[in-house]
Amino acid sequence: MKVSRQGRVWKSALILAFILPSIAVRGLVTRDVVIVVLSQGDPYHASLAQNLRSSIQQQAHEANQVVPIVHLTHEDFPHPGVWTVVPLLSQLYTIHGSNSSWLIFCEGHTTIDLFQMLELLNKYSPTEELFIGHALRDREATIIHHFAFSNDPLQFRYPHFASGFAMSQALLKKIAYRLDCGDHPDMDFSIDPSHELALYIWENGKGPELTHASQLCLRNHPQCASYPLEFHACGNPVAKESMYFAVKTCSKYHKDRIPVVKHTWAKYVLHIGFYSESKDASIPTIDLGVPNTEHGHCGKTMAMLKHIAMIAPSLQDVRWVVIADDDTILSVARLRQLLSCFQPSKPFAIGERYGYNVQRSPQGYNYITGGGGMVFSMATVRQITGSTYCKCPSDSTPDDMFLGICLARLGITITHSPLFHQARPLDYAPEYLNPQLPVSFHKHWMVDPLRVYEKWFSKVDQQMEADYLAQKHVEL
Numbered sequence: 001m002k003v004s005r006q007g008r009v010w011k012s013a014l015i016l017a018f019i020l021p022s023i024a025v026r027g028l029v030t031r032d033v034v035i036v037v038l039s040q041g042d043p044y045h046a047s048l049a050q051n052l053r054s055s056i057q058q059q060a061h062e063a064n065q066v067v068p069i070v071h072l073t074h075e076d077f078p079h080p081g082v083w084t085v086v087p088l089l090s091q092l093y094t095i096h097g098s099n100s101s102w103l104i105f106c107e108g109h110t111t112i113d114l115f116q117m118l119e120l121l122n123k124y125s126p127t128e129e130l131f132i133g134h135a136l137r138d139r140e141a142t143i144i145h146h147f148a149f150s151n152d153p154l155q156f157r158y159p160h161f162a163s164g165f166a167m168s169q170a171l172l173k174k175i176a177y178r179l180d181c182g183d184h185p186d187m188d189f190s191i192d193p194s195h196e197l198a199l200y201i202w203e204n205g206k207g208p209e210l211t212h213a214s215q216l217c218l219r220n221h222p223q224c225a226s227y228p229l230e231f232h233a234c235g236n237p238v239a240k241e242s243m244y245f246a247v248k249t250c251s252k253y254h255k256d257r258i259p260v261v262k263h264t265w266a267k268y269v270l271h272i273g274f275y276s277e278s279k280d281a282s283i284p285t286i287d288l289g290v291p292n293t294e295h296g297h298c299g300k301t302m303a304m305l306k307h308i309a310m311i312a313p314s315l316q317d318v319r320w321v322v323i324a325d326d327d328t329i330l331s332v333a334r335l336r337q338l339l340s341c342f343q344p345s346k347p348f349a350i351g352e353r354y355g356y357n358v359q360r361s362p363q364g365y366n367y368i369t370g371g372g373g374m375v376f377s378m379a380t381v382r383q384i385t386g387s388t389y390c391k392c393p394s395d396s397t398p399d400d401m402f403l404g405i406c407l408a409r410l411g412i413t414i415t416h417s418p419l420f421h422q423a424r425p426l427d428y429a430p431e432y433l434n435p436q437l438p439v440s441f442h443k444h445w446m447v448d449p450l451r452v453y454e455k456w457f458s459k460v461d462q463q464m465e466a467d468y469l470a471q472k473h474v475e476l
Contacts, residue, residue, distance in 0.1 A: 028122040030065040030114065032101040036092065038083055038161065039108045041074040042348070042415045044234065044341040049074070049108035059114040068114070069096070080366055080408075081358030083416065084193040086175075086185055086200060093176035101126035103172055106164040109229045116225040120215045121166060130168040131201050133159025135212035136194070136429040144423050145195045146187075157210040158198035160432060162228035162418070164216050171208065175201065190355035191422075218435045231419065231437055237336035240468060241317040242344070244271040246304050248370075249285070249326035250292040251278045257326040257444065258283055264453040268332040268461050271315060275304045290395060298402050299395030301370075302385075309385040312378060319344035321381050323374040329449050330373055330440035331457035333464035338419060338439060344377040349407055351375060353416035356401060367404025371442030372420035374400065383410055425452060 035056060039049035053070045060067040073082045081087045085105060092103060102121050106112060124130050138145060138153035149156045159165040167175075185200045201207050217227040247261060258274060266272055276285040277292040277300070288303040301323065308321055320339055324330065342348055351368030358364035368374045376384075384390050390406035392399075407414060419439040421428065424447050438456055 028101065028118045030060050030063075030068045030118070032126075033068050033104055033118070033121070034092070034096045034100045034102070035068055035070045035104045035106070035112070036088065037070065037072050037106055037108055037110075038085070039072040039074045040415060041413060042342065045108050045415065046072075046074060048229075052106075052108060052110065052112065056112060056114055063115065069100075079358075079362055080364050081190065081355055081360075081362075083353065084190045084355065084359050085197050086179070086359045087362075089172060090176045090179045093172050097169065097173060097176065101169050103167045103169075104164060105161070105166070106226060107162045107228070109231075110162055110164050110226055111220070111224075111229055112164065112226045113224060116215065116223070117164075120213060120225045124168070124211075126168040127170050128168060129171040129174055129208045130211060131159075131165070131171055131198070131208050132167075132211045132213050132216070133165030134163040134214070134216040134218060134431075135210050136160050136432055138429055140426065142423065142427040144192050144427055146191075148195070148199065156198070156202075157212065158192075158195045159210055160216070160218065160228075161194045163218060164226035165210075171201070174207070178203075184360045187359070188357055190358055196359075218431055228435060230435065231338070233337040234341040236340060237333070237464065238320065238339045238344075239317070240268075240270045240332075240336070242319040243269065243322060243332075243336070243339075244273070244308060244315060244318045244320070245269050245322045245324060246308060247272065247274045247324050247326055247328075248297065248300060248304065249274055249276050251276060251280070252292075253326050254280050254283060254285070260329075260444070260449050261326060264450065265330050265332050265457065265461065268465050271318060273304075273307075274326075275300065275307070293396040296394070296396035296398050298392035298397035298399040301399035301403070302390070302392050305376075305381050306385045309381050312381075319378055321376045321378060323370065323376070324440075325371055325442065327444045327449070328371060328373050328440055328442050329452050329457070331438070331461055333460045334419065334437060334439045334457070335373075335375070336464065338417065339375070342377075342415070345379065346377065347380045347383055347410070347412045348377040348415065349375065349380055349412060350415040350417055350420075352418070352420035352422055353414055354400075354422075356404070365404050365408045366414050367401050367407075368414055369422045370400040371422045372440045374403070380407075380412060383412070425456065 037049045037052055049072045056070055057067050077088055079087050135157035137157055141147040141150035141153050198210055202209055215223055215225040217224040220227045274283050274285045275288055279287045290299045290303045351374045352372045353366050354369045355366045356364055384406055389409040421441045424443050425441055
């Protein structure tokens with residue numbers, strides 16, 4: 001039967017309609033990508049990362065595709081600065097520079113749709129220097145980003161790590177070359193690795209800016225190639241009786257900061273001590289006999305920990321010790337939920353992780369920045385106070401940094417949680433905070449701490465306290 005020219009055109013169009021999408025999807029296959037999970041080694045976080053790896057492997061198996069290589073950094077790359085990404089890149093290029101098109105980075109609590117990710121990356125060329133992620137922008141210059149771009153913070157984009165981000169093979173090659181030539185990030189302190197990595201890649205305008213991809217999502221929706229899981233408690237919140245809160249203060253702040261603590265989160269704790277350099281019966285404070293210093297506070301913090309270890313026999317139910325500043329704003333309920341995922345019987349320390357010299361050297365170290373709160377198992381407090389490795393060089397030595405050195409010497413790895421915050425809410429991109437259930441913020445400077453507490457923490461603390469009192473009533 002003779003087919004008209006018009007019929008042949010329609011037939012060709014139909015064939016192309018079926019073929020072209022499959023060609024586009026097949027342009028990039030699972031073996032072309034390597035996935036790097038910025039994982040942690042404690043049982044809870046390791047389990048999240050292992051579940052992510054299993055999910056990726058299962059997706060590939062179900063599609064009869066080659067399983068992509070998935071690295072868990074706590075298993076494959078033992079380096080104190082692995083969480084900042086830069087120390088990984090030369091090694092990743094050596095291993096994968098010639099056998100992959102894209103490196104995909106994410107965190108342990110990221111979810112990845114493998115084939116949505118391939119479809120996204122297939123829109124770009126791996127031979128171009130490309131850095132792709134969900135773009136965050138600061139609304140004002142902030143201390144956590146070293147006040148970069150103070151004239152116009154909105155101009156600079158950096159990726160939301162937990163949403164996942166990708167580097168092309170060409171960009172990885174360039175960065176590996178820079179690092180091999182000794183061109184390392186010019187900073188001693190690592191605070192926010194996403195901003196610092198974007199700055200290093202941008203190279204003062206000589207390198208690529210971040211390409212925003214909305215499919216790397218902040219929350220789950222049907223078009224997402226990846227998104228972060230919201231935190232969920234691992235069981236019942238830890239008992240109020242199991243927590244001791246130690247508030248570090250000084251006479252200068254007894255009258256303005258301590259009332260804020262007492263009118264907000266301290267209402268929901270059973271065991272709390274206010275540690276100062278002087279007695280104040282109106283609070284009351286515990287006089288440590290250590291003079292106050294303008295900076296550092298190592299002597300005071302170590303004296304606090306020794307006092308807690310000393311009174312521990314009278315606090316037999318206490319398993320967790322929380323060290324907070326007098327201008328730390330936190331949620332007791334959220335902290336109780338978070339700690340349900342960890343075991344206090346073993347040495348353990350959690351908070352917001354910073355690093356010193358970790359991008360340039362394996363001899364660098366991590367530490368918990370103190371303002372957002374430091375949480376130790378009682379087993380850790382006993383180890384710190386009983387060790388000859390943990391004696392302060394001076395009273396004014398930075399306490400959080402020295403505790404990082406101390407924990408490293410004791411072989412206790414710091415666990416990072418992004419739910420602790422060293423700065424104020426306005427110091428973070430709203431898109432970064434909004435998907436979170438924060439545990440803490442820090443500082444009263446140019447904010448009303450009562451309003452901060454009311455907005456972020458009051459409701460959840462009140463609800464958990466009501467549940468606690470109802471349970472106590474049932475028990476009676």
